[in-house]
Amino acid sequence: MYIFKHPDISEESVCSYLPDRLWRFCYFFADGVSAEELQTLLNSGWRKFGSYYFMPFCEGCRLCIPLRVRALEFAPSKNQKEVLKRCRNVRVEFRPLEYSEKIFQLYAMHSRDRFGNQASREDFILNFYRPSCPATQSEYYLNDELIGVGFLDVASEGISSVYFIFDTRYSSLSLGTFSVIKEIEYAATQRLPYYYLGYYINECPRMRYKSRFKPFELYNWELETWIRA
Numbered sequence: 001m002y003i004f005k006h007p008d009i010s011e012e013s014v015c016s017y018l019p020d021r022l023w024r025f026c027y028f029f030a031d032g033v034s035a036e037e038l039q040t041l042l043n044s045g046w047r048k049f050g051s052y053y054f055m056p057f058c059e060g061c062r063l064c065i066p067l068r069v070r071a072l073e074f075a076p077s078k079n080q081k082e083v084l085k086r087c088r089n090v091r092v093e094f095r096p097l098e099y100s101e102k103i104f105q106l107y108a109m110h111s112r113d114r115f116g117n118q119a120s121r122e123d124f125i126l127n128f129y130r131p132s133c134p135a136t137q138s139e140y141y142l143n144d145e146l147i148g149v150g151f152l153d154v155a156s157e158g159i160s161s162v163y164f165i166f167d168t169r170y171s172s173l174s175l176g177t178f179s180v181i182k183e184i185e186y187a188a189t190q191r192l193p194y195y196y197l198g199y200y201i202n203e204c205p206r207m208r209y210k211s212r213f214k215p216f217e218l219y220n221w222e223l224e225t226w227i228r229a
Helices: 035-043 078-086 101-115 121-128 170-173 173-191 205-212
Strands: 002-010 024-031 047-049 052-056 065-070 090-095 135-142 143-155 156-164 193-200 217-219 225-227
Touching: 024 078, 035 143, 035 156, 047 156, 078 170, 078 173, 078 225, 101 121, 101 143, 101 156, 101 170, 135 173, 143 173, 156 170, 156 173, 170 173, 173 193, 193 205, 193 217
Parallel strands: 156 193
Antiparallel strands: 002 024, 024 052, 047 052, 065 193, 065 217, 090 135, 135 143, 143 156, 217 225
């Protein structure tokens, strides 16, 4: 691992998940992170985006809880089986990272329609196609049309979900849920025991979906260990 900038603490700003609170992060920038080094970081509650590695460092708040699914034991719920049935004609492929203009256009559509943001090609490539650790991508096709892409980091004991984009014209398919199911299954086929879903925040409605993929474990910040929920 090559560390460009040793851990530092960010300035406080309004929390994107709980607007009545302030957040800040402990962070550093790194490259050349091995699968084993990434596993050590994930095991300690760190997340990453490109070469930016971070964990919450909020005064008096520990509501962002790392969550990982036990991939080898995962079984879809009744609702998740309905999503699988709805997406039965969607083909899924896992492959090495490979940029294409089609993927960027999908990202631009997703950013505009879901968040009202204008996408930057330069930032997109920097964040997703200059990996600082082992990485792969999942691709979702309907009638040979690309309708979704997932970006995944690969650690020695698990797959970590970084980001998922989809064609918003197919929102009715619940591709977000479908992608999590297929990526958990992919981790299991690789005999990797864990699928990391990032931070779970029960107080934030849009983050509660993560607890629907069972069985899962939550990281206890105080005990510095993972506990099965």
